[in-house]
Amino acid sequence: MLKLERTNVMNLENAMRGARNPMNSWARSDSYYNDDGEYVLGENDLSLAVRLRRAGSDDRKYMRQIFVSVDITGPLYWWKEFDTYKVGTVANSTSTMHKLHSKPFSREDFSCDKCSPEALAALDALMVYLEDARLRFVETKDKGAWYDMIQLLPTSFNQMRTVTMNYENLVNMYFARRNHKLDEWHVFCDWISTLPYAKELIICEE
Numbered sequence: 001m002l003k004l005e006r007t008n009v010m011n012l013e014n015a016m017r018g019a020r021n022p023m024n025s026w027a028r029s030d031s032y033y034n035d036d037g038e039y040v041l042g043e044n045d046l047s048l049a050v051r052l053r054r055a056g057s058d059d060r061k062y063m064r065q066i067f068v069s070v071d072i073t074g075p076l077y078w079w080k081e082f083d084t085y086k087v088g089t090v091a092n093s094t095s096t097m098h099k100l101h102s103k104p105f106s107r108e109d110f111s112c113d114k115c116s117p118e119a120l121a122a123l124d125a126l127m128v129y130l131e132d133a134r135l136r137f138v139e140t141k142d143k144g145a146w147y148d149m150i151q152l153l154p155t156s157f158n159q160m161r162t163v164t165m166n167y168e169n170l171v172n173m174y175f176a177r178r179n180h181k182l183d184e185w186h187v188f189c190d191w192i193s194t195l196p197y198a199k200e201l202i203i204c205e206e
Contacts, residue, residue, distance in 0.1 A: 001111040002184040003073040004191045010067045012039045019062035053201050063167040071162050075111035077155040078184040088169045093161040100149055101138055105131050110156040170202050
């Protein structure tokens with residue numbers, strides 16, 4: 001399970017102005033804000049953006065200045081793979097260390113949508129023990145009960161992080177993960193395709 005919410009794309013105007021700096025071609029810029037306050041790339045600017053995108057990473061530095069912020073909720077097994085993308089990304093997560101004990105455990109806390117009935121039964125049994133440990137910790141502050149929760153927590157446990165990336169990061173992620181065996185990466189890549197000008201600048205479609 002992967003959920004992406006509260007997407008915000010920022011700094012497109014400044015990034016495109018910077019893309020014109022090398023040739024001092026600012027007078028050719030034809031982008032504008034529409035009535036909804038969205039920045040729309042004009043024909044000249046979009047053509048330049050696409051040409052630089054295809055020229056390679058040295059020429060498309062402007063893409064590192066188009067920022068994306070999004071809240072992602074996903075299982076720890078997916079976050080372990082996402083964490084390989086450290087350069088140019090920032091994430092602020094909800095804390096298992098400080099808040100794991102703050103609410104009762106339920107199936108909704110886990111990505112278990114692919115589990116067999118037998119696996120769900122095993123998860124339910126584990127949740128019974130985790131809930132017992134949680135209550136013991138809440139009542140007594142026994143550190144042993146807290147360690148029981150932390151060390152037995154399955155990697156299917158869902159965590160929410162607010163993540164900031166840029167379009168260059170997303171190029172790397174999209175082409176590295178679009179055919180991955182994890183369904184969560186397919187959800188992520190589908191989300192990338194919905195971003196402004198993603199098809200031209202990230203996916204690089206004709």
